[in-house]
Amino acid sequence: MALIRRCVPLITKIVRIHPTTVQTQKIHRWVSPTLMELKRREDKVGKRINPRNTYLEWNLEAELYGFGQRLNEEFDPDLLLQAFTDRSYVIKEEMKQKEMDFDIKMKDNRELAEKGDKFINAYIQNYLETVLPKFPMEGVKGVRNFLVSEDTLANISLNLGTKDIILAAEYPVDKYILATNFKAVVGALLESSGEERAAHFVRDFVITQLNGQDVNEYFSIEDPWSMLADIVKKAGGNLEPRLIGEVGRNTLLACYRVGLYVDKKMVSSGFGESVAIAKEMAAREALKKIFGTEDHMKPIDFKLEGIPKPASQTRYQISAS
Amino acid sequence: MSAKNIFLKPGFVRAPLQNGVGRYVCQLQRIVLKFCKSNGSSRGLRDYIEQDLVDFAKENPGVVVYLKPRRHRGPVVVAEYLNGDRVWMNMHNKTHSEITKWIDVLRTQQGDNSTTRLRKYQYTDHPSIQGPWTPFTFKNPALNTAELPNQAYGANDRLPMSATEQLRLMFEAQKLGKNEELKTAE
Numbered sequence: 252m253a254l255i256r257r258c259v260p261l262i263t264k265i266v267r268i269h270p271t272t273v274q275t276q277k278i279h280r281w282v283s284p285t286l287m288e289l290k291r292r293e294d295k296v297g298k299r300i301n302p303r304n305t306y307l308e309w310n311l312e313a314e315l316y317g318f319g320q321r322l323n324e325e326f327d328p329d330l331l332l333q334a335f336t337d338r339s340y341v342i343k344e345e346m347k348q349k350e351m352d353f354d355i356k357m358k359d360n361r362e363l364a365e366k367g368d369k370f371i372n373a374y375i376q377n378y379l380e381t382v383l384p385k386f387p388m389e390g391v392k393g394v395r396n397f398l399v400s401e402d403t404l405a406n407i408s409l410n411l412g413t414k415d416i417i418l419a420a421e422y423p424v425d426k427y428i429l430a431t432n433f434k435a436v437v438g439a440l441l442e443s444s445g446e447e448r449a450a451h452f453v454r455d456f457v458i459t460q461l462n463g464q465d466v467n468e469y470f471s472i473e474d475p476w477s478m479l480a481d482i483v484k485k486a487g488g489n490l491e492p493r494l495i496g497e498v499g500r501n502t503l504l505a506c507y508r509v510g511l512y513v514d515k516k517m518v519s520s521g522f523g524e525s526v527a528i529a530k531e532m533a534a535r536e537a538l539k540k541i542f543g544t545e546d547h548m549k550p551i552d553f554k555l556e557g558i559p560k561p562a563s564q565t566r567y568q569i570s571a572s
Numbered sequence: 573m574s575a576k577n578i579f580l581k582p583g584f585v586r587a588p589l590q591n592g593v594g595r596y597v598c599q600l601q602r603i604v605l606k607f608c609k610s611n612g613s614s615r616g617l618r619d620y621i622e623q624d625l626v627d628f629a630k631e632n633p634g635v636v637v638y639l640k641p642r643r644h645r646g647p648v649v650v651a652e653y654l655n656g657d658r659v660w661m662n663m664h665n666k667t668h669s670e671i672t673k674w675i676d677v678l679r680t681q682q683g684d685n686s687t688t689r690l691r692k693y694q695y696t697d698h699p700s701i702q703g704p705w706t707p708f709t710f711k712n713p714a715l716n717t718a719e720l721p722n723q724a725y726g727a728n729d730r731l732p733m734s735a736t737e738q739l740r741l742m743f744e745a746q747k748l749g750k751n752e753e754l755k756t757a758e
Contacts, residue, residue, distance in 0.1 A: 309638075314602075320634040322597060410589040410654055412654040459590045498708075499707075506708075522708065546701065546703065
């Protein structure tokens with residue numbers, strides 16, 4: 252007994268110096284697998300996003316008023332609400348009303364969108380014809396198609412903050428609904444403030460998307476050489492390509508330079524890894540000069556007032572050739 | 573610490589939707605002020621609401637303002653932007669003037685700027701305005717009218733003198749020396 256009593260302090264001392272358990276963070280063994288399982292289920296179902304308009308702090312009327320004020324436009328409140336009502340929402344509401352046996356008529360934005368779409372197309376066509384006077388009709392059409400494409404209009408609509416206000420069956424809304432909504436907003440503006448305000452609205456939000464873009468990219472020319480030859484022939488000139496530079500022939504880094512001469516005066520030059528490519532590039536360069544869309548062209552004017560007159564008749568037509 | 577370890581959304585300096593090319597649109601679309609009616613930490617926010625909020629709403633009709641009184645909760649300002657960003661800001665114990673300044677910051681910024689790491693301080697879609705470089709880009713214009721072959725342009729001044737060339741020079745020098753000797757002898 253005496254021996255045990257004498258050993259006790261020794262044992263406690265040893266225990267104090269060499270602790271048998273290492274201190275670890277106390278997270279139960281079940282936490283990790285449970286969280287993993289929850290994450291797996293969430294990924295499977297898809298994360299649920301609460302629509303902004305189901306929040307307590309939401310007032311549709313104030314949002315619609317704010318929308319008009321933000322863009323510095325005066326909308327008719329009823330028309331604006333109609334522009335923000337998507338067809339899918341109306342169908343969903345009608346189904347609900349059928350179940351509950353009552354009937355309130357709602358208007359969707361299809362009519363307004365159609366009206367807006369027509370106006371946007373016509374206005375952009377006239378505007379582009381005015382600011383790019385030498386650009387052929389096919390090119391203008393290409394630029395216009397880019398501007399009125401679903402992607403562009405949906406992006407504009409999204410960045411004007413329509414995403415939360417749109418009344419649709421689904422949330423988040425898809426690109427088609429966003430684009431339709433933008434067209435409908437233009438339609439509503441057309442009816443509430445007149446053509447000129449609507450035109451300036453389209454100019455400030457749609458046409459400015461061309462800022463920093465190269466308009467030549469929206470005009471694909473299949474055969475630039477024959478197009479150029481055609482134009483020069485019509486003008487009564489004599490087109491002649493000449494090889495004016497040649498470096499590293501028969502190597503991987505070959506570079507040729509071709510200059511185009513009209514009546515012995517150099518019009519443009521292009522380079523490439525073969526003579527054919529260099530010639531094509533030179534032809535493209537010359538076409539850009541003819542169309543007034545060189546790399547160093549003046550920026551497109553985004554401040555044209557009023558609605559420009561159509562100028563399609565006086566233009567060079569490629570389709571004729 | 574590399575940029576990977578800073579958990580910030582990377583981005584460039586960009587104006588949303590070409591803002592300002594056509595017309596200017598204030599990017600703050602709605603602001604929610606959450607506060608407690610009795611708690612001391614909301615004192616500054618309550619003062620702001622009493623004194624400045626109506627003027628703020630009048631000056632910025634495009635910003636939708638919501639007030640959300642909550643019992644015994646901290647004061648918070650939530651700003652929502654047109655590009656979908658949402659900025660949550662705690663206003664605990666902030667004074668009236670501090671809150672005025674913070675709300676001005678929220679009103680004038682274009683999105684959640686404080687949590688974006690700028691990858692560069694400038695941005696361009698077109699890094700070059702003169703096009704790609706070719707061997708002809710900076711060619712000396714004098715070459716256009718030069719008659720080739722020309723010793724001035726075609727001279728080999730890069731490689732060291734070859735052994736053959738050295739031998740030839742030595743031979744010439746020797747021949748020259750002999751001739752001179754002969755000459756002097758005569």
